[in-house]
Amino acid sequence: MIRIAVLADPHLHDVRFGSAAAEAPFVRSLADSLHSTRIFNESEAAFRAALDAVVAEGIRLCIIAGDLTDDGQPANWQAVSDLLADYSRLHGIRFFATPGNHDQWSMTGKPLAKNFVDPVGNVDVYAAPGAAPGKEARPCPGMRMVGYDETLPYAGQFGYRPQPSDLYWETPFGTSPDMADRRARTAVEGGESALISDMSYLVEPVEGLWLLSIDANVYLPNTDGGHDDCSKDGWNATVRHKPYLLHWMRDVARRARAENKRLVAFSHYPVADIFRGLTAALETLPGSRAGARRMPTPDVAAAIAATGLPLHFSGHWHVDATAAEAGLVNVSVPSTVAYPPGWKCLEIGSGGMDISDRAVSDAPGFDAWFARYVAEADRTDQDGSILSVADYREFLDRHFRAIVLERRLPEDWPPQMQAMARSARLPEIADLLSLPQAGLPAIAVADILVDWYRLREAGGGAAAGISKERRALYAELARSCAGMDFPEGSDAAILAVFLRTLGLLLTGNDAKRTALDRLREAFVPC
CATH class of the missing domain: 3.60.21.10 (Metallo-dependent phosphatases)
Incomplete structure (x- = not known):
């Protein structure tokens, strides 16, 4: 071996x-x-x-x-x-x-x-x-x-x-x-x-x-x-x-x-x-x-x-x-x-x-320079909440959320989506798409967006850290807006792309298994 x-x-x-x-x-x-x-x-x-x-x-x-x-x-x-x-x-x-x-x-x-x-x-x-x-x-x-x-x-x-x-x-x-x-x-x-x-x-x-x-x-x-x-x-x-x-x-x-x-x-x-x-x-x-x-x-x-x-x-x-x-x-x-x-x-x-x-769940000594970060945050009025973590993985999770909202959001999404991520919640965007709102949790759009990127970075797998309940909710939202047609560039059209691609990201683990099965067939025993 x-x-x-x-x-x-x-x-x-x-x-x-x-x-x-x-x-x-x-x-x-x-x-x-x-x-x-x-x-x-x-x-x-x-x-x-x-x-x-x-x-x-x-x-x-x-x-x-x-x-x-x-x-x-x-x-x-x-x-x-x-x-x-x-x-x-x-x-x-x-x-x-x-x-x-x-x-x-x-x-x-x-x-x-x-x-x-x-x-x-x-x-x-x-x-x-x-x-x-x-x-x-x-x-x-x-x-x-x-x-x-x-x-x-x-x-x-x-x-x-x-x-x-x-x-x-x-x-x-x-x-x-x-x-x-x-x-x-x-x-x-x-x-x-x-x-x-x-x-x-x-x-x-x-x-x-x-x-x-x-x-x-x-x-x-x-x-x-x-x-x-x-x-x-x-x-x-x-x-x-x-x-x-x-x-x-x-x-x-x-x-x-x-x-x-x-x-x-x-x-x-x-x-x-x-x-x-x-x-x-x-x-x-x-x-x-x-x-x-x-x-x-x-x-x-x-x-x-x-x-x-x-x-x-x-x-x-x-x-x-x-x-x-x-x-x-x-x-x-x-x-x-x-x-x-x-x-x-x-x-x-x-x-x-x-x-x-x-x-890599933890990295002993990862917080060696946090005192400097605290001093820098105090001097520059930065948000130091990223430093209130229990372990290395949580530190990266906090860092990742900041990167998504500060960098990925303006790079990848139009201004309308950026505005919705700042203040809207799930029932509001469901209303824009004419989807049923009964029973929908009031999840912030910013949290859904972070989950979108978590799924992308983790290939749809368990490493994304998203619960089964949240995954089921996202899958249903993706199915609900599949096939819907909205005026190009409208808020609804942008949201539809967001939710449809969220559904695609949920299937990443299946794509991974299929690819690895194909690879195992190629690596036949010597």
């Missing part, structure tokens, strides 16, 4: 930023956390909790599907490199990473500016030269994102370079691990071409298992002399600008079948629509920006599936969801620093395979 832990998006931030001075840690501000899809300063505690669970289960192979670091700063890379090296040395775990969009910036890197809070609640900007024009910032040369060439010394032991125990190792370009030999030319606008780096690799760490890490990042030169990150387009940009990867993936899959290898692929971005058309439904609403970060288009997903890969793990979205495209199953792995925190366990044996969920 081969057992593999699959984690994603730990986004490790070193609060000491490489310094031994415990009295002056680099603690990110509460305001930044409340406007981000992830929390920052708690990342190491959460990552350790997940890794300790991996150790407790006796798992010795671990995939990390991108975004190992907060934003690719050298201090954060050194911290995560040291941390994983300790787990390898003490517990014999081999780690295999794939590049995320927060791990590096193209070939040369870029300067950054970040906000940090001191013990009495003051927030200061620390920036590398050229990162914060017009802002009063404290100079911090290490506040920069590394480029590809700088990444390898920190991460080489995580699959990016062959290790003495590996049975086989290659890249799309051959068997040299040097970054100078891992570059390709790609077309850019105007008929020009650009040289891009690629950290993809194939490794056989144990007999019969092939792990395929695919670098799906695309950085293209722009007219300002810098580079643009195409991560918002995910695999759509990868297929367009790195077509050689599809040829390599097809060849790897063919060889795996011929040599009777179990092939597990992973990259940072999903290769199938893990939201099952949900983003497209929201894009029909006036003013929605739900499609700013796109799922693979049908033709892109089909092209990837045609390579013959059976299984692919992804991160990036911090979502627990599973989708299938032809013979390919994509398992989206949740983050350890976003709701719902967790990871996956892949088991491959003579009788087939199975994938099971693991939750």
Whole structure:
């Protein structure tokens, strides 16, 4: 039996930023956390909790599907490199990473500016030269994102370079691990071409298992002399600008079948629509920006599936969801620093395979910086209720609610929906849709909206934490407005899309089971 832990998006931030001075840690501000899809300063505690669970289960192979670091700063890379090296040395775990969009910036890197809070609640900007024009910032040369060439010394032991125990190792370009030999030319606008780096690799760490890490990042030169990150387009940009990867993936899959290898692929971005058309439904609403970060288009997903890969793990979205495209199953792995925190366990044996969920329920020490948050909230008149929590999961739940109402709501929904979320309750929106109101609980629309996103992030599963009674109510509301037709752009039309998609989200667990059943059939006994 081969057992593999699959984690994603730990986004490790070193609060000491490489310094031994415990009295002056680099603690990110509460305001930044409340406007981000992830929390920052708690990342190491959460990552350790997940890794300790991996150790407790006796798992010795671990995939990390991108975004190992907060934003690719050298201090954060050194911290995560040291941390994983300790787990390898003490517990014999081999780690295999794939590049995320927060791990590096193209070939040369870029300067950054970040906000940090001191013990009495003051927030200061620390920036590398050229990162914060017009802002009063404290100079911090290490506040920069590394480029590809700088990444390898920190991460080489995580699959990016062959290790003495590996049975086989290659890249799309051959068997040299040097970054100078891992570059390709790609077309850019105007008929020009650009040289891009690629950290993809194939490794056989144990007999019969092939792990395929695919670098799906695309950085293209722009007219300002810098580079643009195409991560918002995910695999759509990868297929367009790195077509050689599809040829390599097809060849790897063919060889795996011929040599009777179990092939597990992973990259940072999903290769199938893990939201099952949900983003497209929201894009029909006036003013929605739900499609700013796109799922693979049908033709892109089909092209990837045609390579013959059976299984692919992804991160990036911090979502627990599973989708299938032809013979390919994509398992989206949740983050350890976003709701719902967790990871996956892949088991491959003579009788087939199975994938099971693991939750990160608590992270000892996660509240180490709450005193600073309280001081910051007092100084800035922020809502500090997010800090009144019993454990790490509740902290992430409070953080998630804030993100939904402060960020997701204005990004994904028209002004009418935003207004209803601020004050309306379920009977009011039922009246707008001419639905029966008798017996309806007076649930705030804001609470239903948060549940909508809970279901999306948890793939419709139990991790969403929604009761059977609430699920039954949502299913009935979705059925009641199915087939109804309302004037385009009206409040009723927007509400109908909201409730219909809520019904779609409730079926996510069924879609997951179907996809995994298909995968089990593909992973026939050797």
